[in-house]
Amino acid sequence: MSRLVMHVDLDAFYAAVEQRDRPEWRGRPLVVGAEPGRRGVVATCSYEARRFGVHSAMPIAEAVRRLPAETVYVRPDMARYAEVSRDIMRVLGTLSPLVEPVSIDEAYLDVSGLERLIGPPEVVARHAKAAIHAAVGLTASVGIGPNRLIAKLASDARKPDGLLVVHPEEVRAFLDPLPLAALRGVGAVTARRLEQAGLRTVGDVRCRPLEDLRRRLGARTGTQVHLQSNGIADDRVHPATERQSISKETTFAEDVVDTDVLRDTLRWAAQEVGYLARHAARKGAVVTLKIRLHPFETHTRSRTLAAPTAEDRVIFDTAWDLYRADTHAGRAVRLIGLGLSGWAQTPVQPDLFADKDTREGNHPDDRLDATLDAIRLKFGRHCIQRGLARRP
Template sequence: MPRLIMHVDLDAFYAAVEQRDRPEWRGRPVVVGAAPGGRGVVATCSYEARRYGVHSAMPIAVAARRLPPETVYVRPDMARYARVSREIMTVLQTLSPVVEPVSIDEAYLDCTGLQRLIGPPEAIGRRAKAVIREAVGLTASVGLGPNRLIAKLASDSHKPDGLTVVPAGQVQAFLDPMPLAVLRGVGVKTAPRLERLGLHSVGDIRRLPLETLRRQLGARAGTAVHQQARGIADDRVYPARERQSISKETTFGTDVTDPEVLRETLRWAAQEVGYVARQEGRAGSVVTLKVRLHPFETHTRSGTLRAATADDRMLFRTAWALLQAEHWLGRRAVRLIGVGLSGWHSEPEQGDLFADSGVIPEGSDADRLHETLDAIRDKFGKGMIQRGMARPPS
């Protein structure tokens, strides 16, 4: 039986949760992220805000200049979004037993065989959208296809509240007109190189000999792009995979050189990673900084702590120190930045990167403070209380 993979992507998730819970905000531009006048960025925004050219990772100062006075600005409430996400993943498991959450607002499902129970792929997609709407009152864009690549591109093709099915026999007709950028491995550095060869669409790539692509992109990347252009990709869903790391990253709409914007973005990412780690009862000793420089030059740097932690401040300080140690800061334009935590230990130990011992015993004031802050966030929302972080030395 042909594989049928579904990709579910919640529409403007954070902003949609805010509009759901505050009906007076519906129909208005809503920005989730930093407040105007600060140096932070947009985490996400409603579709009403996107009409003004605002998007995720845009510096808040730029967004505020574009948006009208009636715009609502709200700080992220990760505890509430995580609760809604868990409800969504639970209800999706009533549709298929094979669900793989890949982020807080998207998941893959293996729907192979569900045609016998529910009907054709369109009916399965409608059912998924309906159970999400009934459970949490939100819309999702859904794509179905023979593998993960096609399902993801299908869900992206009609947003918001879209439903796109790409049968196996129509994969090439679906892919061929798409721009080069939809293929992984074709970025701002490689796309111009291919365009100089007269290649502007996936169909153009598909018709190019493999050896030509390998010469232009290298053996590994050229082969991968060649396969994607033919719709060849992984068709498995991995529901039981052990999480190897927790990470949060964002791509800036406009390349950033301002150290303050990078610092605030790292702080935001560290807060999200730390919260998720604590909710899952995890503590890690390896902090990873990911930076993508203009045009498409990606670097990772890792630091190993003396003790495992899930402390936001420790993650932020370590990632910021890793960034400061490089020559990029203030000199190279940054397209993407993120923080990851891995190297799991069974028992969290709140360490201090700069302390002699590196360990704060379990049950300490720091442990109790984390528990208290997380409990307040879970009950009342993140916006009710937020711990400040000391400004690191320049």
């Protein structure tokens, strides 16, 4: 029996949560991110805003120029989004024991064998969408295919609220008309090299000999592009507890020099990585910063912490220190992201010279998290949130 992988992607997740909870905002362009008049980026936006060409990671000033006056702008409420995400992951866990969250709003599932329990793949996908909507009132786009690549491309194909199943015998017909950018690892430079060879679609690439692709793109990239164009990719789903690292990155539509934009982007990445680590009951001791400079120069820098953590603030501060200490700081950035790894295998030895509360695991941030959770439990989840202070 062939493997079946499902990719679930919530539609405009942050914005959808805001519109769900504020009905008067439904149908209006809505931006979650920095406030107008301040430096920063769009974290995400509603589909009504996307019609004006606004997208994630766009500088907020550019978004304001494009959007109409009735647009709603809100700051991210990460605690609320994380709560909704946990509810969604619990729903997905009732469908399959193999669920791999890859972000706060998307996950892969191994749904092989569910035909006997639920029905054909199309029925499994509809069941997942209906279960998510019943639990949290949000729509998700779902794709099913024989591996991760096809499942992800299938969920992207019919957003929002989409559903597409690509059976093994349909893979080539599905891939062939797609643009080059659909393939993982094909950025602007790689696409330009392929286009110079007269290649415009995935089907064009598939028909080109492997050695020609390796000669044009290098052995590693050429091989990866060749395999993907033939629909060959990883079909394994790794539960969060088995992942060697958790990472989040963003590729900007235009190269970014503004340090406020880069700092805000790293802050959102740290919040998503921290959430996924806590969801998996993991703490990591290694924070890694990844930056890709113009035109395609990629650098990674890592730092080992004194103690493993899953705290958003620690992850962000470490990544930002790595950026500021890097000799490439100030150059135009095409991609930025961070990762957490080096999972703690045994209980961490406390600092014997720390104060009593810290020795017992009651770090001030931990105590604050626990206090905020207790207040929300008593008075409602929206009553209090952490503040994010901007550095001078």
